[in-house]
Amino acid sequence: MIHDSHHRRWTGPDEAGRARSRARDRRNVNTGAFDPLDAIADVTGRHRAWLHVDGAFGLWAAASETLKPHTRGVERADSWATDAHKWLNVPYDSGLVFVAHPAAHRAAMSVSAAYLLRSPEEPREPMDWTPEASRRARGFAVYAALRSLGRRGVEDLVDRCCRLARRFADRLRQEPVIQILNEVVLNQVLVRVAPPTGDADAATREALRVIQEERVCWLGGTRWRDMDAMRISVSNWSTTENDVDRSADSIIRATRRQV
Ligand SMILES: Cc1ncc(COP(=O)(O)O)c(C=O)c1O
Incomplete structure (x- = not known):
């Protein structure tokens, strides 16, 4: 279209x-x-x-x-x-x-x-x-699953994941070298490392590798509008605010190594 x-x-x-x-x-x-x-x-x-x-x-x-x-x-x-x-x-x-x-x-x-x-x-x-x-x-x-969650439980699950995605974005965008590429409307956050000099695509890919190696959290890579990005997708029912904070710390640590 x-x-x-x-x-x-x-x-x-x-x-x-x-x-x-x-x-x-x-x-x-x-x-x-x-x-x-x-x-x-x-x-x-x-x-x-x-x-x-x-x-x-x-x-x-x-x-x-x-x-x-x-x-x-x-x-x-x-x-x-x-x-x-x-x-x-x-x-x-x-x-x-x-x-x-x-x-x-x-x-x-x-x-x-x-x-x-x-x-x-x-x-x-x-x-x-x-x-x-x-x-x-x-x-x-x-x-x-539907029977045990009920209508309210499904709504809470969806809302909670989206709230946690916004928490991710809010934490990460405080880091000067990190860009949040998307408007966080659902459970997705697109993260890019943008160092003041050098190749942002390469820095993003390398940060992703370090994050995956550290294993605090797992996120995949993607390409969006000709830019490399890390793709956070919050979708597990058991994810907590603490998980998000620990994961954001891991992402920030990996990012700082690229500057
Ligand atoms: C929009 C959309 N359609 C289809 C799929 C594929 O789903 P499945 O792996 O269950 O076939 C995905 C997987 O992420 C998706 O996000």
């Missing part, structure tokens, strides 16, 4: 009507920034295109009263995908999909074979709604 700032609207490369589907990530994986879904839904609606939202992380923001406004327009999508093994912290391989058009969903997933016994009384055959005929009970852990 391209933002046409002159006409103040979103246009797709398919304005001529070629492509018929759009996949949007609810948020940028580096910065946590959200796409303007309402505007995007206007375009896909105009072209009768299928709007799919990849909300692996971002969809969970809808559980928070504070963050929910970022997800405005998500209800206009045709389908959502998200991961329970990210913010909900259940074991890997717990992907979720929601489709607003049951007939299309079922037609895409359903398989039939003579040996697959179907019961006319069965109100909903799970095999009709997923790509697999056989699978382990992944839904059990997801259900148990």
Whole structure:
């Protein structure tokens, strides 16, 4: 999607009507920034295109009263995908999909074979709604987590991680040689080492190596707007303020070695 700032609207490369589907990530994986879904839904609606939202992380923001406004327009999508093994912290391989058009969903997933016994009384055959005929009970852990946390617990989890991300950013930006590249809107913080002289990309990469070696915390590297950066993603339910402070100290220590 391209933002046409002159006409103040979103246009797709398919304005001529070629492509018929759009996949949007609810948020940028580096910065946590959200796409303007309402505007995007206007375009896909105009072209009768299928709007799919990849909300692996971002969809969970809808559980928070504070963050929910970022997800405005998500209800206009045709389908959502998200991961329970990210913010909900259940074991890997717990992907979720929601489709607003049951007939299309079922037609895409359903398989039939003579040996697959179907019961006319069965109100909903799970095999009709997923790509697999056989699978382990992944839904059990997801259900148990949601049941034990409740609506409030999920909201607290999301809000707490975002608050801790802001704490990270606040601590780190006090260090003159550190730049926080993004506006911290979710749980992501992009950190760059910017020494007064020398190569900031190399300094960032080297600081990252030292941090990973020290093992107080783990963060990965990324490249954003042609800049190397460290990518902090606060998503574990057990992370505390003390963990953030110790981790920030480790990052600052590694950074000072680059000056
Ligand atoms: C927005 C988004 N989509 C998809 C994925 C991939 O998820 P998975 O590894 O569960 O397939 C990620 C992983 O970080 C993600 O952030």
